[in-house]
Amino acid sequence: MNIIINNQNFILHQSGAVFWEEKKILLISDVHFGKVTHFRKHGIGIPKDAIFENFNRLKTVLELFDSVTIVFLGDLFHSKINKEWELFTEWIKEHSQKVILVEGNHDIISKRNYEEVNIEIYNELIIDDFLLTHHPTEKEGLLNFCGHIHPAIQLRGLGRQSLNLPCFFLKPNQLIFPAFGEFTGNSFLIPTENDKVYAITKEKVIEVALN
Template sequence: MKIIINNQEFILHPSGAVFWKEKKILLISDVHFGKVAHFRKYGIGIPKDASQENFTRLNSVLALFDIQIIVFLGDLFHSKINNEWALFAAWKKKLSQRVILIEGNHDIIGKHHYSDLDIEIYNELVIDDFLLTHHPTESEAFFNFCGHIHPGVKLRGLGRQFLNVSCFFRKQKQLIFPAFGEFTGNCYLMPTENDIVYAITKDEVIEVSSN
């Protein structure tokens, strides 16, 4: 789905990523690399191969657009370094794009590890009229791109059918990104009449009514 914000074009992808056409920037939030290994360490039954899913989805999105910069809006890695870090490092070294991380609350790995991979780190970043953060931030001067919440929405159909899906949640001056990563869960939000919800299905992003 293509949307316009502040005269800029953004493409919302079903993976949860967003391509900023004019800047050739790919925006992604809450990948939570390492979460599968973290769960397995504590005996939670997740298939080992599940750790590859984030990389597969990322590579698919990267192949779709002419991307010069990748911006992760926080919670890139779930916790401390584990055996998924080597997979992430190997993946990063193959990239030609500039990579930026906006720090999230889960980003506790020492900054020198990211510096060794030529990843830039910021608490927040301003690009033109846009403020990029991890936590949702209200700003009079900027439109805020953020993550953290893992937004979802409950869709109601005929016959009392309900469907819970991830979504992009848009307020007047803010777009909250869905979690890109696997096994992250959702926080289901209740939109008001001034909010716009872009629900994510397997193959597309669709705007849904707040009613």
């Protein structure tokens, strides 16, 4: 799905990533690396192979888009360092893109660890008239790109059937990204007449008719 915001072109991908064409920036929120290992450590029955799903998704979008920079909009790593950190640092070394982390509430790993693999860290980042944060934020004159909420929408049919889908949630001054990572959960948002919702299916991103 291609959309235009502030005269800039953005491609919304069904993985939850967004490609900013003019800047060649790949924007991704809420990967939560380490969460599968964290859950398994605490006895939650998640298949071990699920660890590699986030890396597979990243591989797909990096092959699809000609990015020079990757910006993670917070919650890159779920909690403390575990075995997935080694996989992540190896992944970083294999790619040439500049990597930036806009810190989220789950990003508790020491900044030194990120700096050792040449990841730049910011509390917030302003690029032109766009404000990049983890938590939804309002700042006059800026369009906010953010995550944290893991937005989703519930679609209802004529009967009692319903379908729950993660989504990109576009407000007049804000685009809330879906969670990129596996096993992150969702928060169901109710759009107003000024909002736009781009739901994610397995094959594509679709705009939801709100009327």
